Amino acid sequence: MCGHWSAFYNRAMFSAITQQSPPDDLLLQHLNPEQRAAVTLPAEHALILAGAGSGKTRVLTTRIAWLLQTGQVTPGGVLAVTFTNKAAKEMMTRLSSMLPVNVRGMWIGTFHGLCNRFLRAHFKLANLPQSFQILDTQDQLSSIKRLYKQFGIDDERFPPKQMQWFIGGCKEDGLRPNMVEVRDEETRKKVEIYQLYEDQCQREGVVDFGELMLRSYEVLRDNDPIREHYQRRFRHILIDEFQDTNKLQYAWIKMLAGTGAHSTADDASFNPTGCVLAVGDDDQSIYAFRGARVGNMADFVREFKVKHQIKLEENFRSGSNILDSANELISYNTKRLGKNLRTAQGPGEPVRVFEATSDFAEAQWMVEEMRQLVREGMERKEVAVLYRSNAQSRVIETALFNAGIPYKVYGGLRFFERAEIKNALAYLRLLENPRDDTSFLRAVNFPPRGIGLRSLEQLQDVARASGCSLSDAVSGLGGKAGANIGAFLAGIDVLREQTSGMKLSEIVERVLEHSGLIQHYKADREGADRVENLEELVNAAESFVSLENFGRDAAALPVDEQGHALTQSPASQGLDLSQPVLDEPVPDLETGETQSPLAAFLSHAALEAGDNQAQAGQDAIQLMTVHSSKGLEFDCVFITGIEEGLFPHENSMSDRDGLEEERRLMYVAITRARKRLYLSHSQTRMLHGQTRYNPKSRFFDELPEAALKWITPKHQGFRADGATYSGANSQGYTGARGQFDINYSKFAAAPAPIQKAAPAHGLRAGMKVFHAKFGEGTVQTLEGTGDDARAQINFPRHGVKWLALSVAKLTPVP
DNA sequence: CGCGATCTGCTTTTT
DNA sequence: GCAGATCGCG
Numbered sequence: 001m002c003g004h005w006s007a008f009y010n011r012a013m014f015s016a017i018t019q020q021s022p023p024d025d026l027l028l029q030h031l032n033p034e035q036r037a038a039v040t041l042p043a044e045h046a047l048i049l050a051g052a053g054s055g056k057t058r059v060l061t062t063r064i065a066w067l068l069q070t071g072q073v074t075p076g077g078v079l080a081v082t083f084t085n086k087a088a089k090e091m092m093t094r095l096s097s098m099l100p101v102n103v104r105g106m107w108i109g110t111f112h113g114l115c116n117r118f119l120r121a122h123f124k125l126a127n128l129p130q131s132f133q134i135l136d137t138q139d140q141l142s143s144i145k146r147l148y149k150q151f152g153i154d155d156e157r158f159p160p161k162q163m164q165w166f167i168g169g170c171k172e173d174g175l176r177p178n179m180v181e182v183r184d185e186e187t188r189k190k191v192e193i194y195q196l197y198e199d200q201c202q203r204e205g206v207v208d209f210g211e212l213m214l215r216s217y218e219v220l221r222d223n224d225p226i227r228e229h230y231q232r233r234f235r236h237i238l239i240d241e242f243q244d245t246n247k248l249q250y251a252w253i254k255m256l257a258g259t260g261a262h263s264t265a266d267d268a269s270f271n272p273t274g275c276v277l278a279v280g281d282d283d284q285s286i287y288a289f290r291g292a293r294v295g296n297m298a299d300f301v302r303e304f305k306v307k308h309q310i311k312l313e314e315n316f317r318s319g320s321n322i323l324d325s326a327n328e329l330i331s332y333n334t335k336r337l338g339k340n341l342r343t344a345q346g347p348g349e350p351v352r353v354f355e356a357t358s359d360f361a362e363a364q365w366m367v368e369e370m371r372q373l374v375r376e377g378m379e380r381k382e383v384a385v386l387y388r389s390n391a392q393s394r395v396i397e398t399a400l401f402n403a404g405i406p407y408k409v410y411g412g413l414r415f416f417e418r419a420e421i422k423n424a425l426a427y428l429r430l431l432e433n434p435r436d437d438t439s440f441l442r443a444v445n446f447p448p449r450g451i452g453l454r455s456l457e458q459l460q461d462v463a464r465a466s467g468c469s470l471s472d473a474v475s476g477l478g479g480k481a482g483a484n485i486g487a488f489l490a491g492i493d494v495l496r497e498q499t500s501g502m503k504l505s506e507i508v509e510r511v512l513e514h515s516g517l518i519q520h521y522k523a524d525r526e527g528a529d530r531v532e533n534l535e536e537l538v539n540a541a542e543s544f545v546s547l548e549n550f551g552r553d554a555a556a557l558p559v560d561e562q563g564h565a566l567t568q569s570p571a572s573q574g575l576d577l578s579q580p581v582l583d584e585p586v587p588d589l590e591t592g593e594t595q596s597p598l599a600a601f602l603s604h605a606a607l608e609a610g611d612n613q614a615q616a617g618q619d620a621i622q623l624m625t626v627h628s629s630k631g632l633e634f635d636c637v638f639i640t641g642i643e644e645g646l647f648p649h650e651n652s653m654s655d656r657d658g659l660e661e662e663r664r665l666m667y668v669a670i671t672r673a674r675k676r677l678y679l680s681h682s683q684t685r686m687l688h689g690q691t692r693y694n695p696k697s698r699f700f701d702e703l704p705e706a707a708l709k710w711i712t713p714k715h716q717g718f719r720a721d722g723a724t725y726s727g728a729n730s731q732g733y734t735g736a737r738g739q740f741d742i743n744y745s746k747f748a749a750a751p752a753p754i755q756k757a758a759p760a761h762g763l764r765a766g767m768k769v770f771h772a773k774f775g776e777g778t779v780q781t782l783e784g785t786g787d788d789a790r791a792q793i794n795f796p797r798h799g800v801k802w803l804a805l806s807v808a809k810l811t812p813v814p
Numbered sequence: 815c816g817c818g819a820t821c822t823g824c825t826t827t828t829t
Numbered sequence: 830g831c832a833g834a835t836c837g838c839g
Contacts (some may be wrong), residue, residue, distance in 0.1 A: 084828065112829045136829080209829045244828095289826065389825050394831090411827085445815095452815070607829060627826050649825055665826080688824065689830040 027066050027098065031059075038310045039063045041277070043072060043236070045257075046308035047301055048279045051341045052326070052671035053317030053633065060240060060279055061091050065098040067236055075101050077235040079256065079274070080108040083244055085608045087631070088113065091240075107234070111249055112209055113607050115216040119207075120595055120603075122226065126219050129205040131432045131599045134606035138417065139438050140164055140208045144193075146437065147200055150464055153193060167194050171210030172246045172291040174217065204437050204469060210248075217252045231258040234274040242280030242300070246291040250299065257304070276304060282337045283330050286627060286665050288657070297337065315341040315671075317633055319348015321707040322677050326670045328704045333660045341671075349676050350709035355696065356682040359392070359641070363399035366638055369678065370405060370621060373636060380406060382635035384622040386669050388647040391687065392640065393623055400621060410624035415540075415610030420521060420530040424537055425605055427511045431496045432599055434489075435469040444470075444488055447520035451488065455481035504597045505542040512538070540610075544601050626669045637673035639666075642681045643694035666699050679708075769810040 028036050035055055038048050039062045050056035064080060067073045082088045088110055092103040107114060116134065123130050135143060144160045144167075147153070170180055177195040182188045201207060207215060220227045237257055239245065245253070258273045278300050285294040300306060315323055323341045330336070356362035370383060385396055393409055400407045415421060426442035434440070445451040458481055463473035471492075474485050495514050499507040512518045512534055521527035521534065622634065626647075641647055647666065652658035670677060681696045 110829065116829095134829090137827090212829080287827075290828080391824080391831090448815070450815085609829080625826065646825095651825060661826095686830075 027062055027069065031055075031062065032314055034310060034312050034314065035059050035062075038312065039066050041308050041310070043275050044308060045276050045300075045304040045306045046278070046310065047242075047297065047306050048277065048310050048312060049337060049339050050279050050281055050312040051315060051339055052281065052284060052668070053315040054312035054341070055316060056240075056279055056281075056312065057087070057090060057094070059312065060238060060277075061094040061098065063277065064091075064095055064236075064238065068099055068101060073235045075103075075106045077233060078106055078108070078238070079114070079234040079236070080106070080238040080240070081111055081114065081253075082108075082240045083110060084631075085110055085113065087240060110607070111252070112212050115212040115252075116603055116607060118216045119212065119219070122219055122223075125223055125226065126215050127202075128207065128215070129433065129435075130595065131205070133206045133429050133433055133436050133439070134212065134603060135201070135206050135208040135438065136417070136606050136609070137164075137209075138422070139206075142441075143200065143206070143438050144197060146441065147193070147196055150460060151196060158190065158193060163190065163193055163197075166190050167197060168208075168210050169291065170194060171208075171214045172248050174214060174248045174251060176214075200437075203435070203467075205433050205435050206438065213248050213252065217248060217255065220252070220255045227255065230256055231274060236277070237274045238277045238279070240279055242278040243282050243285035243294050243297060244280075244287045244292040245296050247293055247296075250293070250296045254303070276300070281339070282335075283333070283339065283664055284630065284668050286630065286661060286668060288661050294335075311339055313339055313341055315343045317674050318343065318671065318677075319345045319675070321347050321350050322670060322673050324707045325351050325677075325703045326667050328707075329663060329670065329699060329702045330667045332702045333663055334656075335660065347707075351670075351677045351679060351703070351707050352711045353700070353708050354678060354680040354710075355712040356680060357684065359395045359682050359685040360399075362640060362680050362682045363396045365680070366396065366640070366678075367399050367403045367405065369638075371403070373676075374405075378636060380619045380621050383638070384624065384629065384632070384634040384636070384672065385638045385640060386624060386626045386629050386672065387640050388626060388649060388665070390625060392646075395686070396623060396640070400623075406618055406620035407623055408618070408620040410622070410628050415533070415536070416605045417609050418530075418533055420517070420533055421537055421605075424508070424512060424515070424517055424534060425602065427492070427495075427515045427517075428508065428598060429602055430471075430492050431499065431507075431511070432596070432602060434471040434492070437463075437470045440470045443515070444485065447516045449484070449488065449516075451481070451484050455485060459485060504544065504601055505538050507598055508538050508541040541601060544597075544604060626665050629672050630668050633672055633674055635674045636676040636678075637669070638678045638680065639669045640680050641685065642666075642679055642697040642699060643685070644697055645692070645694045646685070646687075647697055647699070663699065663702075 028039060031039060035058070038046075038059050041063075048056075048059065050059065060080070064078055067078070068075060080088075080091060082091060088108055092106075092108055095101065095108075096103045107117075109117070119126050119128060119132070120130075123132065141160060141164055144163055145155075148155050148160060170177075177191050177198060180187070180191045180194070182191055201211065220230065234256055237253060239253060253276060256274065257276050278297070280297055282294050282297055285292060288294070301309070320343055323343050327340055354362070354365060356365055366385065370380075373383060374380060387393060387396070390411060397407065397409065416425070423442060423446055426439035429436050429439040430443060441456070444456070459470055459473055459477055462476045463470050466473065466476065471489055474482060474489055477485065491514070495511060498514075499510050502510065518531060518534060521530040524530070626639070644650075645653075648659055648662035652662050679700070681694070681700075683693065685692050685694060
């Protein structure tokens with residue numbers, strides 16, 4: 001997208017709006033036939049099966065651009081939904097580089113972001129205060145724990161975490177407490193707690209993530225004029241990552257598209273049906289554990305009577321060795337819509353496979369390999385290390401750290417989740433909404449001001465007795481406690497007055513000073529980082545304001561031939577300015593009241609937790625779980641710890657669906673690599689404080705031999721089953737490629753003995769055994785032979801253990 | 815109230 | 830094996 005390109009479109013856009021469309025081949029010229037077909041689909045429901053690396057985002061954005069350019073829809077008539085803020089941002093950036101359109105005026109965002117926007121605009125119908133706050137996962141948990149204290153709920157019998165999961169699950173299924181089917185006493189009690197939680201949230205004027213979705217769904221469902229308004233408005237609905245949608249999200253889409261049970265079309269000339277373009281890949285569905293339903297894809301085809309299905313199967317990312325591996329692996333899954341990736345590139349490099357003797361040796365080997373890669377000119381940020389679970393990163397981090405190689409770990413605490421930031425936000429939220437008890441409790445004694453648990457318990461008693469918020473309860477609390485807390489609240493009130501009318505960043509600055517947070521962290525020897533983060537919060541507030549202005553920037557407007565910004569009239573751009581804009585002050589549709597910038601900033605903080613640890617622009621090795629690698633690509637990828645029990649994970653191995661999801665996870669991991677892919681596993685691994693002996697993953701058996709190249713030193717080249725590696729895999733690393741002539745032998749184990757004899761220990765899976773320390777247990781899995789024989793045994797009292805049979809003294813129990 | 819000692823539990827994660 | 834939560838004492 002160079003200068004003349006956008007200059008052309010600035011003019012083209014204008015003619016597009018007024019007369020019929022200019023040649024659209026500029027938009028379409030770099031697309032392959034499948035992609036072009038997808039972009040230019042008629043205005044009807046359609047499903048696009050987009051394989052990994054098939055240019056999905058590009059198709060989606062070009063589709064929107066094409067619809068706009070050909071005058072089939074106005075910017076206000078587009079609803080585009082993504083799962084992450086990152087994806088939404090990317091879509092907006094790409095779109096504005098294709099067309100001179102004010103993307104911030106369009107409904108492009110995450111499900112939750114769009115629901116937030118919707119609820120802000122219709123807060124009265126939603127029965128929410130205008131300045132309702134959003135609970136993130138942490139807030140939600142502490143809210144539940146508070147509830148437990150208040151009502152004396154047994155947290156042993158109903159662990160708060162499990163309750164949180166239960167509530168989230170109900171909301172994802174669209175179920176209010178009275179709708180949950182109660183079959184046993186346990187569920188009855190859980191539903192009761194769910195109801196109490198709902199009451200508490202409503203009283204405090206807060207909503208959790210699930211509530212954002214559910215509440216906006218209900219507002220649409222129960223208010224005919226509102227629903228019809230949006231149905232009429234959104235002519236084109238585009239959903240990214242459709243395989244990850246849950247039941248409620250699907251119902252929400254259906255509602256907006258006008259095909260739900262509540263659609264009304266009594267006037268024959270009025271067609272309320274927006275057309276839905278769902279883009280997804282069933283093979284990359286890896287979020288079933290949090291409620292995603294791949295089945296939504298099939299349901300969509302059936303319920304929307306989808307006539308157009310397009311498969312994007314050309315992969316522009318990797319060579320055929322990598323793709324063949326991915327294709328072969330995923331072919332072992334049974335429930336598939338069916339899709340096979342192909343590439344116009346050649347075979348590329350073989351997939352390198354390495355067997356390490358320990359997790360430590362595996363990390364060492366990677367370090368050596370990376371050094372070599374960097375020496376050959378590979379950028380570090382183009383190298384990713386993927387693992388199944390976060391616990392695996394430690395040993396890799398240690399190795400990289402000791403080797404002095406810069407690296408970046410994804411997945412830690414994110415900016416707005418850090419304790420000091422949450423503390424500051426609690427004050428800001430109290431300014432907006434004093435009823436927010438979660439924030440009240442967080443701020444009231446931090447920094448410490450002598451308000452102890454005793455006082456707060458008294459306060460909570462008063463609040464419960466009179467059914468009011470904690471801050472309202474202070475007036476009913478006498479004594480020293482009352483005076484202390486009263487002083488705190490008075491301080492908040494003063495702050496609220498002082499900051500009214502201030503610029504957002506000034507408010508934040510003032511709050512940091514007045515709350516004593518800055519002083520507190522400055523006094524702390526270890527507080528330097530936290531002070532820095534708080535200062536960063538001021539910066540975030542500053543740039544948030546300028547981001548709001550972005551939409552009104554001259555740069556985003558069409559420019560005439562002399563380079564003068566042309567005024568964008570709502571009519572010519574099809575922009576409906578009466579509609580709220582994401583993260584901007586939202587006018588109430590009835591009264592025209594607008595939300596304060598602070599409120600918008602707080603929503604932003606809750607909905608977009610920020611980058612993990614943006615070590616700005618440093619060229620570093622990328623470490624992350626397979627899950628967080630989805631949607632990314634790298635020149636070189638290491639997939640580590642590919643062992644039974646780890647990958648596939650033991651908790652997923654019991655049922656078929658779980659195993660298939662693990663396989664899809666592996667598929668996602670493999671397809672991240674552009675040029676080079678390494679797969680590794682280790683004979684031993686430290687996990688949960690004990691050494692485990694994991695056999696290599698079954699996934700190795702599901703990869704095409706011809707695409708692989710075993711680079712483990714030769715003398716290790718024996719499989720656990722005793723067979724030697726054949727063909728291309730037996731050559732080992734030595735001499736095969738000069739550039740990889742690294743001596744791995746220092747990491748190699750003693751040669752593994754070839755054992756073909758039947759196991760002599762006489763144990764079988766399912767047997768009951770007795771262990772002196774762990775008591776009675778059941779044998780789950782048996783591994784290896786002779787001195788290496790080990791068994792996975794489930795001890796009801798001590799959990800699942802791996803025991804070496806040559807060491808552990810086990811007696812069979814009849 | 816704050817700090818150290820002890821206990822627990824443990825895939826994956828975005829919003 | 831380690832982090833995070835909880836407990837109990839000064």
